Structures are given as structure tokens and as C-alpha cells.
Amino acid sequence: xxxxxxxxxxxxxxxxLSDSFVSGEEDNGGxxxxxxxxxxxxxxxxxxxxxxxIHEARLKAKAKRRLRKNSSRDSGRGDSxxxxxxAVRGTAVAPTSPKSKLLDRKSRLGKGRGLPKKGGxxxxxxxxxxxxxxxxxxxxEKDPNYDEAQENCVYExxxxxxxxxxxxxxxxxxxxxxxxxxxxNEVAELLAELNLGPMRSEVPSLAVSLALEAKAxxxxxxxxxxxxxxxxxxxxxxxxxxxxxxxxxxxDLVLDTPGAPQLVGQFIARAVSDQIxxxxxxxxxxxxxxxxxxxxxxxxxxxxxxxxxxxxxxDNQWGAGGGQRPVMQLVKEMNLLLKEYIxxxxxxxxxxxxxDLEVPHFHHEFVYEAIVxxxxxxxxxxxxxxxxxxxxxxASSSITVDQMRRGYERVYxxxxxxxxxxxRAYFILEQFVDQSFNTGVIDVKIRDLCPxxxxxxxxxxxxxxxxxxxxx
Numbered sequence: 001x002x003x004x005x006x007x008x009x010x011x012x013x014x015x016x017l018s019d020s021f022v023s024g025e026e027d028n029g030g031x032x033x034x035x036x037x038x039x040x041x042x043x044x045x046x047x048x049x050x051x052x053x054i055h056e057a058r059l060k061a062k063a064k065r066r067l068r069k070n071s072s073r074d075s076g077r078g079d080s081x082x083x084x085x086x087a088v089r090g091t092a093v094a095p096t097s098p099k100s101k102l103l104d105r106k107s108r109l110g111k112g113r114g115l116p117k118k119g120g121x122x123x124x125x126x127x128x129x130x131x132x133x134x135x136x137x138x139x140x141e142k143d144p145n146y147d148e149a150q151e152n153c154v155y156e157x158x159x160x161x162x163x164x165x166x167x168x169x170x171x172x173x174x175x176x177x178x179x180x181x182x183x184x185n186e187v188a189e190l191l192a193e194l195n196l197g198p199m200r201s202e203v204p205s206l207a208v209s210l211a212l213e214a215k216a217x218x219x220x221x222x223x224x225x226x227x228x229x230x231x232x233x234x235x236x237x238x239x240x241x242x243x244x245x246x247x248x249x250x251x252d253l254v255l256d257t258p259g260a261p262q263l264v265g266q267f268i269a270r271a272v273s274d275q276i277x278x279x280x281x282x283x284x285x286x287x288x289x290x291x292x293x294x295x296x297x298x299x300x301x302x303x304x305x306x307x308x309x310x311x312x313x314x315d316n317q318w319g320a321g322g323g324q325r326p327v328m329q330l331v332k333e334m335n336l337l338l339k340e341y342i343x344x345x346x347x348x349x350x351x352x353x354x355x356d357l358e359v360p361h362f363h364h365e366f367v368y369e370a371i372v373x374x375x376x377x378x379x380x381x382x383x384x385x386x387x388x389x390x391x392x393x394x395a396s397s398s399i400t401v402d403q404m405r406r407g408y409e410r411v412y413x414x415x416x417x418x419x420x421x422x423x424r425a426y427f428i429l430e431q432f433v434d435q436s437f438n439t440g441v442i443d444v445k446i447r448d449l450c451p452x453x454x455x456x457x458x459x460x461x462x463x464x465x466x467x468x469x470x471x472x
Contacts, residue, residue: 160195167199178221188232188233204243208267212257212264215356223270230274230276240281248294250264265304350389354393361403365407367403367404367406371411371432375425376422390436404442409446415429429450
């Protein structure tokens with residue numbers, strides 16, 4: 001007698017059964033149980049013999065459900081069919097963490113062969129397969145957008161030619177900035193980026209016209225700039241045409257700069273000395289000059305070039321500006337300035353020469369040299385003239401209060417050494433400091449800092465006099 005069992009199994013019983021099996025035994029024994037007892041299943045019901053129990057039926061039903069669940073989950077992932085059509089499980093894969101699942105590029109739809117999407121080259125932020133090297137793309141001549149004329153085109157950035165109306169406002173800031181830093185290479189790079197075109201020959205004339213209204217140091221920088229630009233950015237013909245324009249515009253330049261003819265003549269002589277103008281440039285104007293300013297400029301250039309035979313260095317005619325000049329050279333020029341003033345007595349000329357040195361931070365050296373000259377001089381002429389000069393320079397603020405104070409303090413510090421060569425140095429310094437305070441050159445603080453040397457007096461016996469020591 002056969003007894004038909006109900007396929008329904010209590011949920012609680014199934015829960016208890018799930019805990020009693022090890023996962024590995026369930027997986028491996030599921031298919032064996034299904035194959036072994038496949039004949040006992042009829043229409044979804046289990047047929048048990050007298051030796052089978054309800055417990056075995058429940059185990060078989062659980063194994064069947066687990067087999068169906070695993071087969072649907074792992075379809076296409078390593079499962080294969082044997083020759084007799086039985087499903088064979090692949091190697092068990094270790095579970096992965098949630099983070100690794102997010103970075104996994106395999107399909108999550110349970111379809112396909114389990115390979116990465118698009119061979120690992122798909123998805124957001126992916127540039128292609130790892131290690132893939134792109135070769136030149138072949139042009140398809142059958143493409144409807146194919147254009148034979150553009151097949152071998154080379155594209156490059158082209159700057160439009162600089163127009164005349166934009167030339168001055170574009171190049172002038174470059175030259176003005178060069179007067180501050182003095183780097184000719186930077187100017188050459190900036191001009192190379194501009195498409196000057198026919199305006200190339202206007203660069204030297206613009207630089208010289210700006211230098212005429214500037215200082216002597218800026219004129220020296222302009223001469224160096226022209227020498228460095230010739231050959232790399234500008235040609236010699238550009239230089240000649242530019243100086244021709246300057247000579248034609250001299251009547252207009254004289255209105256703003258009265259000494260323009262002499263200055264332009266110096267620029268021409270310097271350009272010939274630097275070999276950016278030919279030696280026959282000045283001779284080419286002989287007999288065909290009608291403007292007096294042009295004639296004055298060419299005569300000045302010719303005279304300077306003849307003086308080079310006598311030892312004049314045209315490359316140093318403008319001088320070096322400010323901090324670019326050696327200290328010993330500045331000291332020498334200040335001494336020459338003071339000696340020339342003692343001979344001429346022209347205070348305005350001395351003030352102009354001091355201003356042309358362009359070293360306001362070094363004026364304390366001028367004050368020091370002037371006072372030392374007074375200490376080493378004989379007579380009252382140098383004493384009075386130097387006092388007048390310092391008074392005038394202080395009143396016009398050509399020498400600041402700080403520079404004047406530093407000059408006096410330097411004399412105070414060196415008076416002991418000066419006294420070795422000039423025995424009356426202390427006495428003369430006291431008088432000069434008092435007169436300087438009375439005329440308003442220095443204030444009371446600087447006057448009180450003046451060192452005074454007490455006179456050693458010889459005392460007789462019994463005299464209680466005490467020898468005064470030197471005080472500084």
C-alpha cells in the first residue's frame with residue numbers, strides 16, 4: 001500500500017532544517033538526491049516506501065528547491081551541461097564584499113558569459129582598454145564628409161598684422177616696462193609674439209623718442225636694447241629706416257625736448273659704434289641736408305666718432321644708472337663734482353650733476369665726501385662754499401634729512417682716523433657742525449652727537465687740574 005504525502009511543509013520545520021545542514025553538504029548532495037530519487041516524484045508529490053520517513057521527504061524537497069534556486073542564479077556563469085544533459089556546477093566562488101560588487105564591471109543581470117562590459121572599456125570615466133594604444137585613424141574615402149583638400153592640412157595659430165593705430169599703445173608699455181627691469185630678452189620675446197609686419201622699423205624710433213624724455217640711464221638702456229634686437233628681431237635696414245624717420249621728425253621732437261638734436265646724434269654715434277648702423281650712414285647725408293636740427297644731430301655724431309680715436313668710449317657715454325654703477329665709480333664722480341664746484345661756485349650746476357647720478361639712496365656718500373674735503377682743506381673758502389652747497393641741497397630736498405644725518409654720522413665715526421692725518425680735524429668739525437646747525441642744515445640731535453676732543457693741558461705742581469679725556 002502506497003501512502004501519498006502532501007508536498008506542503010511547515011515553514012518552521014524548513015527553518016529548522018536549514019540550520020542542520022552544512023552549506024557544502026547541501027550543495028554537493030542536492031544534485032545526488034535529486035538524481036537518486038527522481039523516480040519517487042510523481043506530479044510534484046513525493047512517494048515514500050515503508051522505509052522512508054517524513055524527515056527524508058522534507059530533506060528531498062529542500063534539496064530540490066535549493067537546486068532550482070542555484071541553477072537560476074548561476075545560469076551562464078560557469079554552469080555547463082554534461083553529455084547526458086545533467087547540470088554540473090562549477091567551482092564555488094567566494095563571496096565578495098559590497099564595495100567590490102560596486103566596482104565589479106561584470107553584468108549584474110545574470111546574463112552573458114560573465115565578462116566585463118565592452119571588454120573593460122565601457123562605463124563612465126573610462127578612456128579605453130588598459131594598455132590600448134591608438135594608431136593613426138585611416139581616412140575613409142567613401143565617407144560622405146570626406147574632403148580631399150583637407151586631408152593633409154596643417155593648422156597653426158596666426159596673429160593678425162599689427163595696425164598703425166594700435167602700434168604705439170601696444171609697444172610703448174613694453175618699452176616703459178623695460179626701463180624698469182632692463183631685461184632685453186623679455187622685450188625680444190614680447191615683440192616676437194606680435195606680428196609687427198611693416199611696423200617693424202618703427203620700434204627703434206619709438207624707443208628713442210621715449211628715451212629722449214627719460215633719464216640718462218634710460219637712454220643707456222635704450223642703446224643696449226637696440227644693439228640686442230638688431231639681428232634677432234630687427235634687421236640693419238630696419239634700423240637705418242628708423243633713424244631716418246627720427247632725423248625727419250627732429251623739428252617736432254625739439255618742441256618737447258630742446259636738446260633732441262644732440263641726443264639723437266649721440267644715439268647715432270652709439271649705433272655706429274655698436275655696428276647696428278653702417279659706418280657710411282653719416283656720410284650718406286653729406287650735401288643733402290636742409291634742416292638745421294638734422295645737420296646738428298649728424299655733426300654731433302661725427303664729432304663723437306672722431307673722438308673715439310682719442311680714447312673716448314662711446315659705449316659709456318650715457319653712463320650706468322643708479323644701482324647698476326659700481327660704488328667706487330660713484331665715489332670718484334662725486335669727488336670730481338665737488339672739485340668742479342669749488343672751482344666754479346655754480347650751485348645749480350652741482351645740484352643738476354648730483355641729480356643726474358640717479359642715486360638718491362647714496363647721497364650720504366656725497367655729504368661725507370664734502371665734510372671730509374672741508375676737514376682736509378686749508379683756509380675758509382672751502383668751508384664756506386661747502387656749507388652753502390649743503391644748505392641749498394637741503395632746502396631744495398635734493399638731499400633728504402635721512403641722507404644728511406647718515407652723512408654726518410659717518411664722519412663722526414671716522415673722525416679718529418681722519419685726525420691722524422689732519423691734527424685739527426676735531427676743531428674744524430666742531431665749527432662746521434655748529435655752522436650747519438645755525439643755517440638749518442641739521443637739527444639739534446645731530447649736533448649733540450658731534451664728538452669733541454678735550455685739550456690736554458700741562459699743569460704745574462700743586463694744581464688740581466684734571467686732564468680731560470676724549471669723548472665721542
